Amino acid sequence: MNTEKDIWKLGNHEFTSRFILGSGKYSLELIQVAVENAGAQIVTMALRRANEGGLANILDYIPENVTILPNTSGARNAEEAVRIARLAREVCGSEFIKIEIMRDSRYLLPDNYETVKATEILAKEGFVVMPYMYPDLNVARDMADAGAACIMPLGAPIGSNKGLCTKEFIQILIDEIDLPIIVDAGIGRPSQACEAMEMGAAAVMANTAIASSGDVKAMAGAMGQAVQAGRTAYLAGLGQTRTRGGSASSPLTGYLRD
Amino acid sequence: MSTDQHINESILNDEIREHQKENRTDHMAYLPDMENIGSEMLEQVLTETAAYDYDAFTADDVRHALRQERKSLRDFQALLSPAALPFLEEIAQQAQAETQKYFGNSVSMFTPVYIANYCENYCIYCGFNCHNRIRRAQLNPEEIRREFAAVAKTGLKEVLILTGESRKKSTVEYIGEAVKIAREYFRVIGLEVYPMNSDEYAYLHKCGADYVTVFQETYNPDKYETLHLAGHKRVFPYRFHAQERALMGGMRGVGLAALLGLDDFRKDAFATGMHAYLLQKKYPHAEIAFSCPRLCPIINNDKINPMDVHEAQLLQVVCAYRLFMPFAGITISSRECARVRDNLVQIAATKISAGVSTGIGEHGEEVQDKGDEQFEISDGRTVDEVYHALTDHHLQPVMADYIYV
Numbered sequence: 001m002n003t004e005k006d007i008w009k010l011g012n013h014e015f016t017s018r019f020i021l022g023s024g025k026y027s028l029e030l031i032q033v034a035v036e037n038a039g040a041q042i043v044t045m046a047l048r049r050a051n052e053g054g055l056a057n058i059l060d061y062i063p064e065n066v067t068i069l070p071n072t073s074g075a076r077n078a079e080e081a082v083r084i085a086r087l088a089r090e091v092c093g094s095e096f097i098k099i100e101i102m103r104d105s106r107y108l109l110p111d112n113y114e115t116v117k118a119t120e121i122l123a124k125e126g127f128v129v130m131p132y133m134y135p136d137l138n139v140a141r142d143m144a145d146a147g148a149a150c151i152m153p154l155g156a157p158i159g160s161n162k163g164l165c166t167k168e169f170i171q172i173l174i175d176e177i178d179l180p181i182i183v184d185a186g187i188g189r190p191s192q193a194c195e196a197m198e199m200g201a202a203a204v205m206a207n208t209a210i211a212s213s214g215d216v217k218a219m220a221g222a223m224g225q226a227v228q229a230g231r232t233a234y235l236a237g238l239g240q241t242r243t244r245g246g247s248a249s250s251p252l253t254g255y256l257r258d
Numbered sequence: 259m260s261t262d263q264h265i266n267e268s269i270l271n272d273e274i275r276e277h278q279k280e281n282r283t284d285h286m287a288y289l290p291d292m293e294n295i296g297s298e299m300l301e302q303v304l305t306e307t308a309a310y311d312y313d314a315f316t317a318d319d320v321r322h323a324l325r326q327e328r329k330s331l332r333d334f335q336a337l338l339s340p341a342a343l344p345f346l347e348e349i350a351q352q353a354q355a356e357t358q359k360y361f362g363n364s365v366s367m368f369t370p371v372y373i374a375n376y377c378e379n380y381c382i383y384c385g386f387n388c389h390n391r392i393r394r395a396q397l398n399p400e401e402i403r404r405e406f407a408a409v410a411k412t413g414l415k416e417v418l419i420l421t422g423e424s425r426k427k428s429t430v431e432y433i434g435e436a437v438k439i440a441r442e443y444f445r446v447i448g449l450e451v452y453p454m455n456s457d458e459y460a461y462l463h464k465c466g467a468d469y470v471t472v473f474q475e476t477y478n479p480d481k482y483e484t485l486h487l488a489g490h491k492r493v494f495p496y497r498f499h500a501q502e503r504a505l506m507g508g509m510r511g512v513g514l515a516a517l518l519g520l521d522d523f524r525k526d527a528f529a530t531g532m533h534a535y536l537l538q539k540k541y542p543h544a545e546i547a548f549s550c551p552r553l554c555p556i557i558n559n560d561k562i563n564p565m566d567v568h569e570a571q572l573l574q575v576v577c578a579y580r581l582f583m584p585f586a587g588i589t590i591s592s593r594e595c596a597r598v599r600d601n602l603v604q605i606a607a608t609k610i611s612a613g614v615s616t617g618i619g620e621h622g623e624e625v626q627d628k629g630d631e632q633f634e635i636s637d638g639r640t641v642d643e644v645y646h647a648l649t650d651h652h653l654q655p656v657m658a659d660y661i662y663v
Contacts, residue, residue, distance in 0.1 A: 024364065046659075048658065048659055049656065074663075105585055106540060106544065133507060208359065208362070
């Protein structure tokens with residue numbers, strides 16, 4: 001298998017790296033080294049953190065050769081998300097937008113209903129819309145119909161590092177939705193990122209797992225490797241898992257004689 | 259000494275003692291024009307706070323609280339109790355881990371800008387109170403612009419506008435004009451002004467303000483009454499419901515605080531946390547922030563007061579806020595010295611002021627007739643110095659974290 005040709009697409013853009021790096025929660029000067037070590041081609045960025053021409057402007061720290069994926073964090077409804085997306089296009093010159101709409105400051109759970117509304121408006125305006133959502137098949141279909149470029153289901157509450165709590169539901173999205181499924185939020189360790197990729201996720205996004213580790217650079221590298229390993233395993237086809245005991249040769253059909 | 263009799267004696271003088279003897283208005287009754295939103299929150303907070311017997315908590319209660327992933331109100335009480343003090347290191351470590359989970363190493367920077375110091379209230383502990391013969395001042399729009407321009411030059415993108423509490427001198431319209439000017443220079447604008455009605459908050463939100471901070475000072479109505487002798491601020495419930503009215507007016511977030519040390523700080527910290535908890539429950543989208551001002555104990559005071567808030571108690575309160583509401587912002591004031599602030603931002607605080615002046619018109623150099631300060635600050639570091647202190651501690655200064663839409 002030649003992994004160099006293992007390309008995936010968002011809108012009309014092609015990528016080979018399947019690890020999307022978050023940029024919040026750790027020092028800005030570490031972004032570049034994290035990107036390099038993880039081999040990331042896409043870095044997310046909260047537009048609300050951009051401080052053009054000012055101190056600690058996150059845009060100054062994202063390497064030029066990576067795609068900036070601005071998000072709408074801070075938006076509480078579709079209308080606010082749409083306005084932030086339009087600002088993001090002006091500031092970043094990018095048509096990518098990750099929609100984050102939260103109406104809950106405690107758990108930061110995405111509001112699927114408002115996210116569908118924002119997706120529809122922004123897709124019509126030509127954005128590559130990447131909706132962050134709770135993994136609900138019906139809503140994911142609505143997102144696809146509304147013009148989403150991918151679906152970004154959460155694995156666990158954002159920042160929790162709890163891994164794939166919603167695994168069964170993410171698997172359903174992977175099986176049923178004909179768009180890249182990018183697992184976003186909750187991935188706390190490389191093994192979980194690997195598992196998401198083994199399941200058939202198109203990519204994985206992580207931030208807190210790296211930011212809260214002892215060594216941002218090293219953990220970014222570990223995540224990148226885990227994502228690659230998981231992808232390779234998925235492409236290779238996983239061996240079957242036995243639910244109990246060893247493998248009897250033909251427990252049910254052994255009686256057949258002719 | 260009983261809790262009820264506790265008072266920080268440094269704030270008393272003969273004039274105040276005379277006033278305290280006079281008949282005073284009912285501090286629980288609304289004045290005309292004060293919007294009454296009829297919330298039950300106040301009763302819940304007062305009832306639970308009155309019932310909070312912190313001496314009843316044991317080391318086992320604290321250990322139990324520390325084991326819980328989500329702290330209940332009872333866990334919060336345990337963490338604020340004297341029994342928790344021997345666990346302070348463990349508590350601080352857990353608080354630090356929670357802070358990192360929710361905020362990473364980000365610390366927001368801002369500065370307060372005092373545009374007026376006229377005040378109609380008689381709060382016996384405050385430098386601005388209407389009986390203090392200090393130089394009063396109010397900046398006009400041109401002076402406000404100069405102040406903001408000077409602050410903006412330091413690189414800050416967030417300001418907190420303060421006025422003192424005089425509705426007559428610093429009208430809602432006056433504050434609104436200041437907010438509009440601030441919008442030209444800053445991304446995030448907070449208000450720390452007198453409590454007002456929800457339609458007035460809505461107006462100021464429309465002008466560009468994002469969040470509102472109101473200090474309740476103390477949640478003990480009886481003690482409150484003895485400290486706030488006159489003025490609108492005397493009306494305890496109107497002040498209590500200010501944050502809710504601000505949220506009703508569309509503000510993104512609200513800040514709360516008790517001035518620790520005015521009364522029983524453990525009860526006040528509990529009440530502040532519970533107030534915040536109930537607000538967040540009722541308005542889930544609201545961003546919540548705590549401030550942690552304290553009256554510093556008098557050094558060499560021969561009366562050792564168990565109610566004094568020393569550095570350890572301050573840390574205990576800050577950590578208890580963090581563990582009870584891990585997602586809430588915590589602001590640490592320049593009343594604290596650089597050493598305390600630099601350590602608290604590494605543990606639990608998420609917002610720090612810099613380049614602070616509590617006088618009127620001190621940022622712009624050309625403003626004459628400056629008004630006097632509200633209180634003396636202990637950390638007079640410039641924006642640049644605080645910025646580098648943060649980066650030296652491997653923290654990431656954040657100048658803007660919000661887009662006004």
